[in-house]
Amino acid sequence: xxxxxxxxxxxxxxxxxxxxxAVVAGFLYWALVQGWLALQVAMGPFGxxxxxxxxxxxxxxAPLAVFIVRKPGVGxxxxxxxxxxxxxxxxSPVGPMLLVVGLVQGAGAELAFTLTRYRRYGWGVFVLxxxxxxxxxxAIGMVRFGWATQDWFALRVALQLVxxxxxxxxxARVAGDALLRTGVLDDHxxxxxxxASDAAADSHAVAVAGEGRP
Amino acid sequence: xxxxxxxxxTAEVGNPGLGRPMGHDSLLHRRNPTVKLGVLLVxxxxxxxxxxxxxxxxxLLLAGPAVTWAGALPWRVVLRAxxxxxxxxxxxxxxxxxxxxxxxxxxxxALEVTGAGVAVGASLAWRTVLVGTLxxxxxxxxDGARLMTSLHQHARLGPQATFAVLAxxxxxxxxxxxxxxxxxAQAARVPPGRRGRGRVRGAARAAFxxxxxxxxxxxxxxxxxxxxxxxxxxxxxxxxxxxxxxxxLFTAVVLGACAAVVAASAGAGWLESFGAFSPP
Numbered sequence: 001x002x003x004x005x006x007x008x009x010x011x012x013x014x015x016x017x018x019x020x021x022a023v024v025a026g027f028l029y030w031a032l033v034q035g036w037l038a039l040q041v042a043m044g045p046f047g048x049x050x051x052x053x054x055x056x057x058x059x060x061x062a063p064l065a066v067f068i069v070r071k072p073g074v075g076x077x078x079x080x081x082x083x084x085x086x087x088x089x090x091x092s093p094v095g096p097m098l099l100v101v102g103l104v105q106g107a108g109a110e111l112a113f114t115l116t117r118y119r120r121y122g123w124g125v126f127v128l129x130x131x132x133x134x135x136x137x138x139a140i141g142m143v144r145f146g147w148a149t150q151d152w153f154a155l156r157v158a159l160q161l162v163x164x165x166x167x168x169x170x171x172a173r174v175a176g177d178a179l180l181r182t183g184v185l186d187d188h189x190x191x192x193x194x195x196a197s198d199a200a201a202d203s204h205a206v207a208v209a210g211e212g213r214p
Numbered sequence: 215x216x217x218x219x220x221x222x223x224t225a226e227v228g229n230p231g232l233g234r235p236m237g238h239d240s241l242l243h244r245r246n247p248t249v250k251l252g253v254l255l256v257x258x259x260x261x262x263x264x265x266x267x268x269x270x271x272x273x274l275l276l277a278g279p280a281v282t283w284a285g286a287l288p289w290r291v292v293l294r295a296x297x298x299x300x301x302x303x304x305x306x307x308x309x310x311x312x313x314x315x316x317x318x319x320x321x322x323x324a325l326e327v328t329g330a331g332v333a334v335g336a337s338l339a340w341r342t343v344l345v346g347t348l349x350x351x352x353x354x355x356x357d358g359a360r361l362m363t364s365l366h367q368h369a370r371l372g373p374q375a376t377f378a379v380l381a382x383x384x385x386x387x388x389x390x391x392x393x394x395x396x397x398x399a400q401a402a403r404v405p406p407g408r409r410g411r412g413r414v415r416g417a418a419r420a421a422f423x424x425x426x427x428x429x430x431x432x433x434x435x436x437x438x439x440x441x442x443x444x445x446x447x448x449x450x451x452x453x454x455x456x457x458x459x460x461x462x463l464f465t466a467v468v469l470g471a472c473a474a475v476v477a478a479s480a481g482a483g484w485l486e487s488f489g490a491f492s493p494p
Binding site for chain 1: 226232233251254255258261262265268300301302305306308309310312313314315334338345346348349350353356358359374375376378379381382383385386389393421422425426428430431434435436437439440443445446466488490492
């Protein structure tokens with residue numbers, strides 16, 4: 001948190017938004033856990049790979065939070081609070097280790113935005129965010145479950161990277177754009193940026209129209 | 215449709231609501247929530263380094279009866295919770311059994327079951343059930359709102375973050391009802407001939423609607439919290455959470471018991487750590 005406070009402290013307004021995001025994410029993550037258990041049974045003896053197929057879905061709130069608030073640390077905060085909601089209020093079987101997992105996943109997903117100094121929110125940055133999140137999740141799996149020494153490590157890596165890009169990076173951008181269109185983000189950095197760019201486009205259009213006048 | 219009071223549920227035995235403990239009193243109910251969370255984090259964190267099948271099994275055989283007694287939990291609830299983690303544990307066991315290098319025990323088609331795979335798989339599977347048991351005991355004996363108060367008091371969680379998470383908790387309590395309402399509204403609009411189609415799409419739409427509605431609510435909440443100057447400075451705490459000697463004793467007993475099991479396992483020559491991932 002100290003790093004957050006140094007330059008851009010989070011306001012109560014932003015913290016409540018992050019809590020709301022994290023709560024919904026925690027609730028949906030919990031639903032995803034039920035889907036994961038079903039997929040696991042459906043995949044039979046290869047059920048353990050199901051978590052790599054779905055892994056990206058459990059990290060989507062981090063890039064979404066960074067997209068909305070645009071301050072350092074918010075992705076990590078959102079993931080940790082989502083993990084807290086899962087552990088404390090929804091009784092996740094993974095236990096409090098999920099807080100550590102959330103920290104690492106959030107940091108992984110946020111890395112892409114840190115590299116662009118929280119200034120760029122194009123599709124490429126979201127793809128990169130999915131990749132860095134997947135890499136962080138792989139690192140944690142290697143410590144917790146020893147994935148690196150299993151025979152199917154390459155398959156796991158491939159599934160995980162695809163899942164990270166699609167279910168974490170791209171999904172966050174799609175959800176972020178859809179939220180912008182609803183107007184619910186107008187009070188936040190993402191909404192302000194959009195309003196500013198819309199206003200700039202409008203004034204440009206007016207200027208162009210003005211030039212065309214006789 | 216269920217009304218909010220019913221949906222969030224009073225803490226009746228066997229069916230605690232979101233973030234609410236079981237209604238009775240017990241040794242575990244009375245412990246400081248931050249201490250409980252910390253002990254749980256330390257124990258489950260330390261377990262990551264234990265990779266032989268015997269140590270987690272011994273800890274599980276100790277922890278099951280211990281939490282049932284200390285939390286005065288019905289043993290059926292504990293067993294049902296353990297049953298919920300079994301598919302995952304079994305799948306972890308199977309995948310590890312057939313994907314790790316080592317001396318081959320038996321061959322089934324293209325798959326080779328190895329000794330090292332069985333050992334590591336069993337260890338990870340027991341760990342899954344053990345961690346599940348401990349977290350179930352934690353959730354069934356801990357009040358979410360008291361935990362946040364305690365984290366603010368004893369873990370120096372900032373007032374703004376505490377209020378934000380507590381506000382989030384209020385939103386969470388309403389989520390199941392909201393979800394039901396949205397799904398019912400969707401179902402009412404589907405033409406009779408097309409029921410049951412596009413389930414994933416419908417669920418995704420409902421999830422997005424849930425997100426938008428909750429974000430709007432968070433905006434209103436943030437404004438009313440700012441009007442009351444919540445988070446603008448230090449404040450007193452309603453119903454402070456106690457932290458005392460009994461919590462220190464609890465920590466010492468739990469960590470001591472775990473250390474004793476690990477030491478006994480090391481003495482018997484069973485204990486293995488990350489070396490088990492890559493046998494010589």
